[in-house]
Amino acid sequence: MKKKITIKEIARELNVSVSTVSKALRNRKEIGPETTQKIQAFAKMLNYKPNSIAVSLKNKKTRNIGVIIPEIVHHFFTTVIYGIETVANELGYNVIVCLSNESFDKEVINMETLANSSIDGFIISLAKETQMKKDFHHLKEAIDQGMPLVMFDRIVDEIECDKVIVDDAYGAYNATNHLIRSGCKKIALLTTVDYVSVGNLRTLGYKNAISDAGMQVNNELIIKIENIENCQGEIEKLFNDYDFDGVLAVNEVFAVTAMREALERKIKIPEDISFIGFTDGMLSKHSYPRLTTVQQHGYKMGEEAAKLLINKLEEEKEEEVYTTEIIKTSLIERESTRAI
Amino acid sequence: MKKKITIKEIARELNVSVSTVSKALRNRKEIGPETTQKIQAFAKMLNYKPNSIAVSLKNKKTRNIGVIIPEIVHHFFTTVIYGIETVANELGYNVIVCLSNESFDKEVINMETLANSSIDGFIISLAKETQMKKDFHHLKEAIDQGMPLVMFDRIVDEIECDKVIVDDAYGAYNATNHLIRSGCKKIALLTTVDYVSVGNLRTLGYKNAISDAGMQVNNELIIKIENIENCQGEIEKLFNDYDFDGVLAVNEVFAVTAMREALERKIKIPEDISFIGFTDGMLSKHSYPRLTTVQQHGYKMGEEAAKLLINKLEEEKEEEVYTTEIIKTSLIERESTRAI
DNA sequence: TATTAACACGAAAACGGTTTTCTTGTGTTA
DNA sequence: TAACACAAGAAAACCGTTTTCGTGTTAATA
Incomplete structure (x- = not known):
């Protein structure tokens, strides 16, 4: 176990002061060229690296x-x-x-x-x-x-x-709009509980897109999911109770879980129901079918x-x-x- | 912007030495109880927190x-x-x-x-x-x-x-064995290039399981994939050229990509081909169908x-x-x- | 009463650097 | 030859702690 070498050691070996070593290593002009040369060469030979803690302490x-x-x-x-x-x-x-x-x-x-x-x-x-x-x-x-x-x-x-x-609101607006233009009439939203800022903004974008298209926002189609782990139950309920032809989900998991539910009910994607998620992650790329998503960069x-x-x-x-x-x-x- | 307070300041304010403050704050018994009290109270009042850089420098x-x-x-x-x-x-x-x-x-x-x-x-x-x-x-x-x-x-x-x-080799052995016991006769392996240690071990486990079951290792069914991004091409080739009824993949992406290929060819999972992947991540949990995996903990x-x-x-x-x-x-x- | 021990605390060195200030020898100028 | 500028390097201060080593006071012991 070879110990770390310090400026002090270099100074001692070379018979100069520590300040000279410090300055030489940082190429201050007040040290003569040959002294600088000698010190730098020696330091490199010993593989000297300044102790970053000491530097931090000094420089704050x-x-x-x-x-x-x-x-x-x-x-x-x-x-x-x-x-x-x-x-x-x-x-x-x-x-x-x-x-x-x-x-x-x-x-x-x-x-x-x-x-x-x-x-x-x-x-x-x-x-x-x-x-x-x-x-x-x-x-x-x-x-x-x-x-x-x-x-x-x-x-x-x-x-x-x-x-x-x-631009969460705009992203959701855009995605919803995409669904509408592709022919969706009744779009469900899978979102989070209200206090999560991004979920809120995405919900806003979704609502605006629907209103702007001259359609009615149906609050029953807005599902606020508390816990991502057991979203499946709530999604099943949505499929049981309501009729819709598009789904916007504020994350990948909600979207993929909903797609699975559709697949298991022999619903055709995207012919019968279209899906868009947020976050272009692994799930979106590798889901079956591959998921259209809002990429968050x-x-x-x-x-x-x-x-x-x-x-x-x-x-x-x-x-x-x-x-x-x-x-x-x-x-x-x-x-x-x-x-x- | 209130500046950070130091031991030195506490010492000055309280008319004691810095060493006394330092010791009092760390409850050294060599400082009298009332002095300790006083110092600690004062420090708490000022919300003193030791500078961790200085502590690091001192304590190494x-x-x-x-x-x-x-x-x-x-x-x-x-x-x-x-x-x-x-x-x-x-x-x-x-x-x-x-x-x-x-x-x-x-x-x-x-x-x-x-x-x-x-x-x-x-x-x-x-x-x-x-x-x-x-x-x-x-x-x-x-x-x-x-x-x-x-x-x-x-x-x-x-x-x-x-x-x-x-226990990569054992995990792969086990998974392969599971496939064999569930009736698979020809098991393909989707693995990485040789120098990746874990890919290698998993390949080993796969081979051993097949040998131990009295079956023959078919090297044509072992696909070494260099780049995870474009594994699809190699997987398509496997499906085109060979016949198999089980797939072990050394990661999720290979497994899910292969499942998709099967799905698109109207192959039934798991009836016609069974799949097992490594890494119990998002993809395995949310793939369609859900993927049996070797959990790596x-x-x-x-x-x-x-x-x-x-x-x-x-x-x-x-x-x-x-x-x-x-x-x-x-x-x-x-x-x-x-x-x- | 003198000696010792315990106690409570302070001064200073150390950690490993950087930066500022001081010192010295040399060469230049008047 | 006195006065001075300048280069090159040494010394010291500093960053904020911790730790070692004193030291003065008081209490206990012989």
């Missing part, structure tokens, strides 16, 4: 960014992380991932531990529980401490910071969030200007809808 | 663990991260995630940056490229520096460290990996004893296979 910069998400076994969130990681890495930052598991308390604890000089800034998507409680003191505190914060997807208007969102969201954060971290004067980046969704047409 | 412990995985938009790896995160969090560690994107160079760079005192230890699953090149100097170096290392899933025998793997693997690592980090004497934890797979029977 860690070059770490904290990412807090509700879930990680989740296609959308992982694509976002992928985007964040890619940008962060290019710019020399590491990513510390924490999970809130949709819990308010865990979110708060995670933020508090990370805020203690472990990271330079946050990227966060709120836990459901936080959205429900509407308690955002932990976010405010982080901002108060001068720690930049970028929210994505599950955001909240009360907090002033950079934000990256998808998670990777792009991650990239943008990371860029916004790192910009804030590296800009000179701190302006209190916050931007909200809206990522356009796009509809990926596959086999679960009729061509227009 | 960061309480961060680095996780390097080939991909993050991937069900298995995220379940592993979930397991790691859960254990790490309970024990007061943060998780820094780095992606190798299956690239050897990125893996090396990631390890080198993290090794510079950002973390206390590694959990890693190797990039395909690393497995192909068989260049493990970066792993050796980490160990040389006294940085504990735990490998999972994509491991390598040449490196001595703690390991967590799945990624969450458990993550937990075990984290426990092994943190044990090594916190044990007193460093013994050079390494364990290889083998997680049992289990077969989850669903609709794509016949009951036995």
